Amino acid sequence: MITQPIFLVGPMGAGKSTIGKLLAAQLGLPFADSDKVLEDRTGADIPWIFDVEGEAGFRRRESEVLKDLCTGEPQVVATGGGIVLMPENRALLKAHGFVVYLRASLDQLVERTSKNNNRPLLQVADPKAKLREILLQREPFYSEVADLVCDTDDCSPRQASTMVSDRLLSSVET
Template sequence: MTQPIFLVGPMGAGKSTIGKLLATQLGLPFADSDKVLEDRTGADIPWIFDVEGEDGFRRRESEVLKDLCTGEPQVIATGGGIVVLPENRALLKAHGFVVYLRASLDQLVERTAKNNNRPLLQVADPKGKLREILLQREAFYSEVADLVCDTDDCTPKQAAALVSDRLLATVSG
C-alpha cells in the first residue's frame, strides 16, 4: 500500500482493535485518530466534549485527520463521527483507502455497554442513541467506503483477516 488505510464505522464496530491486528498483518504502522487527538491536547475525549462540545471536538478531529492524510502509509482507526463533516469525507476519499467496518445495532450495543469513555452514549437510552447515530451516519460511511466488511459474528482476529484478504484482493485485482 502506498496510501493510508482508514477504518471508518460507528463506535463499537472494532476500528481500533481490528486496526491494530490489520496493521500487524500488513506490516504497517497503526494510528488511532482519537489517541492522536488526546496525545496532542493532553486531555481525554470526554473532557474535550465537556469543555468544547461536539463542535469543538469535531474541529480538533479534522485537524488530526488532515495531518494523518499527509503521513506515511499506515492503518488508521478513525473516530466514529469523523464522516459527519463533508470536508472529512473528502479528505478520506482523496488520501486513502477507506474500509467501512459495519456491525449490527445489537452488536454495537453489546460492544459499547461497558465503556464509559464514549460521551455520546452517556444518555438514558444508549441503544436508542446508537440507532439514531447509525441512521445519521450510515450513508456517509457507505459514501466514503472503498470496501465494506461486516464484523458481526467475527472475533477481532477473524475480522482483521477478512479485511486483509479483501483489501489485498481489491488492491491487486
C-alpha cells in the same frame, strides 16, 4: 503493495481500534488511532474535550488530526465514529487513502459499547436508542466514503482483520 493510508470508518463499537491494530500487524504497517492522537496532542481525554468545548470543538480538533494523518504514508488509521459527519473529512478520506467501512448490527454495537464509559455520546438514559439515531445519521456517510465494506458481527477481531486484509490485498491487486 499498500501505497496509501488505510482508513477504518464505522460507528463506535464496530471494532476500528481493535481490528486496526491487528490489521496493521498483519500488513506490517504502522497503526494510528485518530482519537488517541487527538488526546495525546491536547493532553485531555475525549469526554473532557466534549465537556469543555462541546461536540463542535471536538469535531474541529478531529478534522485537524485527520488532515495530519492524510500524509499519504502507508499506515492503518482507526478514525473516530463521527469523522464522516463533516463533508471536508469525507473528501479527505476519499482523496488520501483506501477506506474500509467496518459495519456491525445495532445489537452488536450496544453489546460492545456497554462496558465503556469513555463514549460521551452514549452517556444518556437509552444508549441503544442513541446508537440507533447515530447509525441512521451516519450510515449513508460511511457507505459514501467506503472503498470496501466488511461486516464484523459474526467474527472475532482476528477473523475480521484477516477478512479485511484478504479483501484489501485482492482489491489492491486488481
